[in-house]
Amino acid sequence: MGIINFQGKRNNRPIKKREPILVSDYMTKKLITFREDQPIEDVIEVLIKNKISGGPVVNNNNELIGIISEGDCMKQISESRYYNLPIDRNNTVGKAMVREVETIDGNMNILDATNKxxxxxxRRFPIVENGKLVGQISQKDVLIAAMKLKGNTWK
Structure with missing residues (x-):
């Protein structure tokens, strides 16, 4: 009995080299930022209106100088309400923000960012290039990236 369906020599398929999925592919570039001299009440209104949990604080040169979160704002409210006082308009972002901010490199693989x-x-990491704030990656951004990887190899 002979070979019935011989189609010739099969060529080896070229192995596609997968590009790593980078933080910069999923980071948010249009950021809501805050200034050091902004009143806490203004920040709270922006957080509520935009349904976000915090954001980077920048100076006039768009350099990252801190980060403000809902928790930072809640501390200010707690202190004023404890003493039955209105929120002091002099309570500014500069007094409440965290100044030591950990950042992520935009060229980092998204799965390495997950571990970080x-x-x-x-909840979020700012991305800084050449001293300037260029974006931010959140846990939700990482989840979006993971869903796009679904069914692929995780390399």
């Missing part, structure tokens, strides 16, 4: 989120227990 898990280790640090942070």
């Amino acid at each position: 989120f898990l280790e640090s227990r942070r």
Whole structure:
């Protein structure tokens, strides 16, 4: 009995080299930022209106100088309400923000960023290039990236 369906020599398929999925592919570039001299009440209104949990604080040169979160704002409210006082208009972002901010490199693989989120227990990381704020990656951005990877190899 002979070979019935011989189609010739099969060529080896070229192995496609997968580009790593980078933080910069999923980071948010249009950011809501805050200034050091902004009143806390203004920040709270922006957080509520835009349904965000915090944001970077920048100076006039768009350099990252801190980060403000809902928790930072809640501390200010707690202190004023404890003493039954209105929120002091002199309570500014500069007094409430965290100044030591951990950042992520935009060229980092998204899965490495996932591990950084898990280790640090942070909700967001700013991305800085040449001293300027260029974006921010959140846990939700990482989840979006993971869903796009679904069915692929995780390399």
